[in-house]
Amino acid sequence: MTPATPAISSRDLPHPAREEIRLEAVLHALADPMRLRIVRELAADGDELSCSHFALPVTKSTTTHHFRVLREAGVIRQVYRGTAKMNGLRRDDLDDLFPGLLDSVLVSAARQAARLGTG
Amino acid sequence: MTPATPAISSRDLPHPAREEIRLEAVLHALADPMRLRIVRELAADGDELSCSHFALPVTKSTTTHHFRVLREAGVIRQVYRGTAKMNGLRRDDLDDLFPGLLDSVLVSAARQAARLGTG
DNA sequence: CTCCTCGTACGGTAATCCTCGTAGTACGGG
């Protein structure tokens, strides 16, 4: 049989608790173009995207690095599912701590992208 | 006669035009604790504050550096008035480019400060 | 078991950043 979703691996990744998330860290995480792009895709395509789904113009090592920064800042949640690592925005936590912040960043990024003709 | 406000000096400081302001640069500027503190004070006390008004726990050289980062990112506008340099938030430009962003950052910072018992 | 894919860990390089101290400039007042 072919389970739709492979079992979640026992490998666990360190995430900050909700109360440990710092605004400065979140802003710093979102300030990088590559990471902002990742967050925008996560917000647009829904959450549950594997790392390899993103075709970033950097190597896999660097991609891993950026995902780690986002996770340690509390912006995304990562979970192993078989060999894949699924990524999801921590919308609930972020909206609770920083109401409106994520949305305004996403809107701002979209507006700027439209203004500059970049995706 | 004693003019209430000394003449604005001819020394001009380079500011990015509204269309040149980049979201990534703004987020990066706001991601530093010292600069976030400056922006919060500017938003609270109104704009027209001199650099020396801020009692930051760093030297004046470092303070100058942070103000420059904020100015070059398009977050604040600086103008010489006599020997003093007055600083003001570029609220209109920021709100036009990134609606809601500055406010949500300010609210988030205030909430976090209250939560952590830090000013 | 073997291969392939996905992602990590490690090590290294170049760039950026925060901080400082010192020296210097612009401006206003006596």
Place this chain on the structure above:
DNA sequence: CCCGTACTACGAGGATTACCGTACGAGGAG
């Protein structure tokens, strides 16, 4: 003209960051 105040410019140290290449581990498919 001289001095004090406000801020800058320059140079440098130390930390962090972004990026890469290579080597490795974990898990599914044959």
